Structure formats: C-alpha cells, structure tokens
Amino acid sequence: MYRMRHLSVTIALAAGWLGLGALQAHGQEPRLVGRVSDPVRVQIDLLLDSARAAGLPTEPLVDRALEGASKRAPGDRILLAVRRLVDELRTAHDALGPRSTGAEVTAGASALHAGAAPTDLSRLRTLRQPRSLTIAAAVLADLVAAGVPAETATEAVLALAVNAEDDLYLAFRRDVERDIALGAAPEAALALRLPGTAAEADLSATQQGAQRPRKP
C-alpha cells in the first residue's frame, strides 16, 4: 500500500515537472504584449516556439519584432521580417553545425543577410576552430554594411580566420571604416588594410607559439 502511495506521489511530481517545462517552453513572449496586435503576437509566438524547437536563438526574433513595433510597421511587415530572420538563423545554424552558440548563429545570420554564402560560414567555422566566430562573422557583416562588396569582405575575413584574434578583427574593421570616412573607396580601403592586419595576426600567432613551453 505504501509503495503504491509513494509511486503515486512520484508520478504526480514528474507530471508537474513536465507540465512546468511545457508552460515555460510554450509561453507567450511577455515583451510583445501591448507592443504588437494580438493576432500578430500569436503568430510570432508560434514562430518563436518553432525556432526554439529547432535549437535556434529566439532573442534576435523578439528584437526584430520590437524594432518593427517601435517603427510603427504594419503587422504583416513585422511578421515577414521575423519569418525571414528565422530562415536566415536556420541556414546559419545548419552551416555552422549543431554545437554552435546562439551568438555565433546570430552573427552568422547577419553575415548571410549581408551576402555571404552558407559555404563561407562553414569554412569560417573550420578555420576558426576551436575559437568563436561571432566577431569574425559580425565584422564581415559590418564591412558589407560599410560598402565593401560581399565577396571581397568574405575573402578578407576568411584570410584572417586562422591567426587573427577578435580584437584584431575589430581593429581591422575600424581602420577600414575610418579610411572610407576619409574618402577612400570601400574596396580600396580594405585592400590597403588587409596585408598589414594579416602580417600582424601571423606575427602574434608566431610569438604565442614561441612562448608555449616545449616538451622536454
């Protein structure tokens, strides 16, 4: 009798646990309440559920919906923008592999939106191992946004992928942007800065290799 009672309690606790997980997983996004109309919010909640189930980050989707709401975009345009971002996140996730982080997938989606190909992301993943590619992919998107053609920006980011640390990527982007602001053509600015940055990355990698303790 006591065994039966304890079994009942165990089953009740397990059911409660699963129920709580279901509520958390399929709950409404509270930040969208009052910011978009109820029918649009319901559609976005479904998209968020779908993205969550696929292992995609949902925060960029909420951000995009809130951006549209703040800019007073019609509901159908907000939905279209969120759906497009879901597709880009999914493509980036597939290209980067299931072990990629949410930040990497988000940055990868930005790079895809800028014009990089999924195969470029896969190459970047391979070359950057085991480091994060978040900043590298974000810099690629930034360079394209600054006016550098997507293909040229992709080649430059891949050329630095093996040895450049994140700080060097950011300095490279800053230098190119500064040159563009001073009047240089975007492609010329990138071509001017890339050799020096690559040399600095190689030197840094060599020095780090020399500092590593050798085996006796």
Next chain:
Amino acid sequence: MPELHDDLVERVTTSLKEPVRIDPALDARVMAEIEAYPAKSRGVLGVIRWLRTGRPLTVTPLGGLAVAASLVVLVVGSRLLFPPTPGSVGGATLGSLSDSAVIQFVIVAQNAGSVSLVGDFNDWDFSATPMQPVRRNGVWSITVPLAPGRYRYAFLVDGETWLADPSAPPAPDSDFGLPGSVVTVGGS
C-alpha cells in the same frame, strides 16, 4: 507408569478448570487507551498528517533499478520535449554582461527637445535610454554597457524623427524602411 501419567493429567485438567481472575480495572484501562488514540481525520488535515507521518519504505534492488530508469527516461524525455535554446536564457543572446564593454553613443541634433537611444539592447523602448545634452551646441551623448555581440540601433529625436549614427555602419533595413546603425562589441 500409567498411574503417574494419569495424575499429571488430572492436575493439569483441574488447573485449567479454575476460573481466570481478571483485574477489575482492565476495562477502564482499555477504554482510556482507545480514547487517547487520535481520531482518523479526513480532508486537508488528514493529508497533512499522512505526509508528516514517517513510514518504512521497502525497496527491492529491482524496484530501485526501475525508479532509476524512470528518472533517466524523465530527464532525457523532458530535454527532448523542451530542448534548451542556445542563448535564450535570460535574454542574453549576444553574450554575458560579465565581460561587457561601455560604449558611448553620440549624435548631433540641433534644436532637439529630447533624444532617445533605442535598439536591440533596450527592447527598442523609447523611454529606456534617454540621451543627455552635452553642451548647448546640439550634442547629445549616453554611455551604455553592452555584452559582446552585434546590435542594431537608432536615435529617435523628439519622439518622431529617426536618425542613423553617422559614425557607425548603417543597418541594412529592407524591412521597416527607417534609418538605423549597427555596433559590434568585442569580448574581453
């Protein structure tokens, strides 16, 4: 030998035939014990009493294995049903605030009454990050701690005019048709 045996039987029989003497106070003691025993209550109090009462629990090795297997199935099943979303916990998709950088945003907006900074980092909330006038020449500024990542943002002047940051790359905005910018923050 038979006579000795008969004598023993006779004495035992006689002893058994004697009336049993019972303590006259026995009935009273039994009734007092019964009254002192807690009455069986139902409802919430009964449940609480049942939960508070310790009981011996017998677990066989096979039963223990079954319980352990059930827990494994529950944990694995719940992870499959409700997979954790990378970066979705606590809304920290772009990185941890523990290695955040302080970013200064500056915009020149002559004759503006108010300027707000809105973006991915503040839920695009007009009232979340009001900028401060630096001097009387229309320069507005604000510093914001940001975790590593890439953010879209814009300036909103007097609650109606959207401005991009002229010192940052423009955000590709084919969706909503208003100007914006992007900022990428590196890790430590």
